[in-house]
Amino acid sequence: MNDRPTLLVIDDDPLILQCMQLCLPEPDYQVFTSTNATTGMESFRRHEPDAVLLDVQLPDQSGLALIHELRELDRRVPVILMTGHGTAETAITAMSGGAFEYITKPFEPDEILPLIDSALETSRMARRPAALPNDPKITGSGKSPVAARADLVLGSCPQMIEVFRSIGRVASREAAVLILGETGTGKEVVARAIYQHSQRHDQVFHAINCAAIPEALLESELFGHEKGSFTGADQRRVGKFELCDGGTLFLDEIGDMSPVMQTKLLRVLQEKEFERVGGSRPIKTDVRIIAATNRDLKAAMNDGSFRSDLFYRLNEFTIELPPLRQRGGDFAEMAEHFFALYATQLGKDFVSIAPETMQRLLAHPWPGNVRELQGVIKQTLLKASGPVIVPAFLPNGFGYESELESHHSVAIGWREGLAEDVRQRIAAGSFSVSSDIHDEADRILISEMLKATGNNLSEASSRLGISRPTLRSRIRALGLRPDTM
Numbered sequence: 001m002n003d004r005p006t007l008l009v010i011d012d013d014p015l016i017l018q019c020m021q022l023c024l025p026e027p028d029y030q031v032f033t034s035t036n037a038t039t040g041m042e043s044f045r046r047h048e049p050d051a052v053l054l055d056v057q058l059p060d061q062s063g064l065a066l067i068h069e070l071r072e073l074d075r076r077v078p079v080i081l082m083t084g085h086g087t088a089e090t091a092i093t094a095m096s097g098g099a100f101e102y103i104t105k106p107f108e109p110d111e112i113l114p115l116i117d118s119a120l121e122t123s124r125m126a127r128r129p130a131a132l133p134n135d136p137k138i139t140g141s142g143k144s145p146v147a148a149r150a151d152l153v154l155g156s157c158p159q160m161i162e163v164f165r166s167i168g169r170v171a172s173r174e175a176a177v178l179i180l181g182e183t184g185t186g187k188e189v190v191a192r193a194i195y196q197h198s199q200r201h202d203q204v205f206h207a208i209n210c211a212a213i214p215e216a217l218l219e220s221e222l223f224g225h226e227k228g229s230f231t232g233a234d235q236r237r238v239g240k241f242e243l244c245d246g247g248t249l250f251l252d253e254i255g256d257m258s259p260v261m262q263t264k265l266l267r268v269l270q271e272k273e274f275e276r277v278g279g280s281r282p283i284k285t286d287v288r289i290i291a292a293t294n295r296d297l298k299a300a301m302n303d304g305s306f307r308s309d310l311f312y313r314l315n316e317f318t319i320e321l322p323p324l325r326q327r328g329g330d331f332a333e334m335a336e337h338f339f340a341l342y343a344t345q346l347g348k349d350f351v352s353i354a355p356e357t358m359q360r361l362l363a364h365p366w367p368g369n370v371r372e373l374q375g376v377i378k379q380t381l382l383k384a385s386g387p388v389i390v391p392a393f394l395p396n397g398f399g400y401e402s403e404l405e406s407h408h409s410v411a412i413g414w415r416e417g418l419a420e421d422v423r424q425r426i427a428a429g430s431f432s433v434s435s436d437i438h439d440e441a442d443r444i445l446i447s448e449m450l451k452a453t454g455n456n457l458s459e460a461s462s463r464l465g466i467s468r469p470t471l472r473s474r475i476r477a478l479g480l481r482p483d484t485m
């Protein structure tokens, strides 16, 4: 598998082949073309493409039969079928037989490109290794050819070791897994690792982001629909539960699913069957579910927005990812790794991270976790003008907000302390609160200024905005002696 996305187009129409080469240009994509089933099959074996665009009518064989053969070789590679007018029913049969999507000819690039993107993304998740530490296939320290084509999952802090152990324990079981963690902590990468280490690793893997799709569409995406079941349903559609039969379905952002959809999902998990929207025939399915959310599902159950019976069904095994700020020494290791990786990708020199830069990075709270770290490192490298990463290369304002925040909290602490002091003096019945507090403030102010100016009275008085005689008299009145300054 190549590092850039590869597509195999099998069609005897030279215009389609040309169009795909133009729409998916080098060097971002690699497009292989074949004009018949025999050479298409050879190309599939040789190039191991990420996705296939296949015409239903080929000179030497039907596209439908070819899908079957391609799936015998690798079920994880999504195949988009191109049909002519009037052959949509055939395409639907093909989808039931495992095609990822279909499109009716003629089509515009705008119609096909989103399907291709989605197929390539599905393929990436299923086939790009999510490599755990000490994976025997990944040798060396990220420099082997296999490692270069893998997403290395880094971590050696106790919480991440526990995550890796959990993946090992649960992957080969059929249990549903619930992955919890803040945004960008690696929930998708853990879901892929579970699938890739599972018994179903050579079967299909599909992912769906429950938060990104409106409810009505989500239902049809998951369960499919019958022709005419709602306005716009001009063809029957096969949903993910049907496409994933025998495979794995990753339900991302499950905490955002509406109550109606939660009920429908619960039913398919309990009964292992469902009906297409507008259909009445129950369809059996055997799908392993991996779900993830950054929401607090316990709180959602308490306020009634998440069904507890669905929670227990999904939660046969839980993996909780720690936020980046709680991963101790892993942070520095990850920062080094991403600097080296992206420097190579961006053609930049990288030797080391200066200690002050690392301090700034460590002081940041990282609400967007590993994804935010990756973004900051890419921006830093783009700005960098030398191989040692100094703070000036960090994105504008980076790290300053945490300094300001700590000044702010010091300021809040100081004011709170002063207010408490004043309250106690008042409660004690003092009549000199004002002069006592002003004297105390002057004592701190004057002694700090004298320290800063090396006891130079002229400079200290001018920086305090008072005359030199006034400063002298205040020093005397407050009883400040040179040894206390």
Ligand SMILES: Nc1ncnc2c1ncn2[C@@H]1O[C@H](COP(=O)(O)OP(=O)(O)OP(=O)(O)O)[C@@H](O)[C@H]1O
Residues within 6 Å of the ligand: 151, 152, 153, 154, 155, 181, 182, 183, 184, 185, 186, 187, 188, 189, 190, 252, 294, 370, 371, 374
């Ligand atoms: N432990 C890790 N080591 C190396 N890279 C990691 C690690 N965890 C996450 N990443 C990388 O961080 C990025 C974000 O991870 P991922 O998409 O899995 O997060 P997520 O929790 O699913 O985010 P969201 O909640 O926003 O969907 C990805 O590029 C992923 O490869």
